[in-house]
Amino acid sequence: MKSRADTRCVSCITLSVWYDNKVVNVDGSKVKLQIWDTAGQERFRSVTHAYYRDAHALLLLYDVMNKGSFDNTRAWLAEVHEYAQDDVVIMLIGNKCDVNGDRVIRREDGERLAREYNVAFMETSAKTGLNVDLAFMAVAR
Template sequence: MSSSFNNYDYIIKYIIIGDTGRASKFVFKRVILRVEFGARFVTVAGKQIKLQIWDTAGQESFRSITRSYYRGAAGALLVYDITRRDTFKHLTTWLEDARQHANVNTTIMLIGNKSDLEAKRVVSYEEGEAFAKAHGLFFMETSAKTSANVEEAFVATATNIYEKIQSGVFDIHNEAHGIKLGPHHDGGRGVIPTPGETGCC
């Protein structure tokens, strides 16, 4: 079993943000500095990718910590609760933080969580979709409880990030971009442009 966890090609850093009070519970196993941390593995274009995920969602008193994590995240999930209008109203503030502190190329997906609670819905799918389109975000509704669309959300964002790696938008040798080579990577031969100088870690 250990070999499967070590045979990954990339590590991609994600952050989960939003005023949801940890309603996003997608993956998390333990708590570090009151920020929940977890990992998922997804496959994109035949490459095994480890997603290193930090969840600060809803923890207003730790927004300064959140800002420090923005700078090293290649992906961000902006989560609101479809049963709580206030979490939707606060999206603009969270997105402004992300635009200010994250890498300009960070992939951001808007997540409407708790899709299993349709009877309690107060934010329509169309509202979420419109917000995402207006701000150039990916969009998906999910249920952390039933896992509906959770895997799809990670795969969709990881695919976009992988495409940015291939096109040279993300520099895997720049740790600030939130991407590192994994132990199973082929060294980038024929896959990733090798920069003139590499600051490998």
């Protein structure tokens, strides 16, 4: 999400695995985040299992303009609970919250799903950068 927001990419789609580092200041200490952006398509699901095992935090994004994307988050959340460490920090994120007319998934739907799986929730816009840094800071704490 970081590089996409920095370059203001309008329609970036992950097609395999993308990696970056981000250093954030948390309560006066520098924390280095290693960010692995894996593709959300079904055909990449088996590849992502390996990334769950060593993760300390996971951000699961869905597109607020795409019902299929939102519906798939249940399967991803189930997989995270199966393969990730018990103490992993999980945040569900509704992305593209800057759109209005084309929005299909309401904020309340995302909040409800997050409560159901007992995970944090936030909406972001990779296009405008809204809440992107805040999401990283929230899981870094």
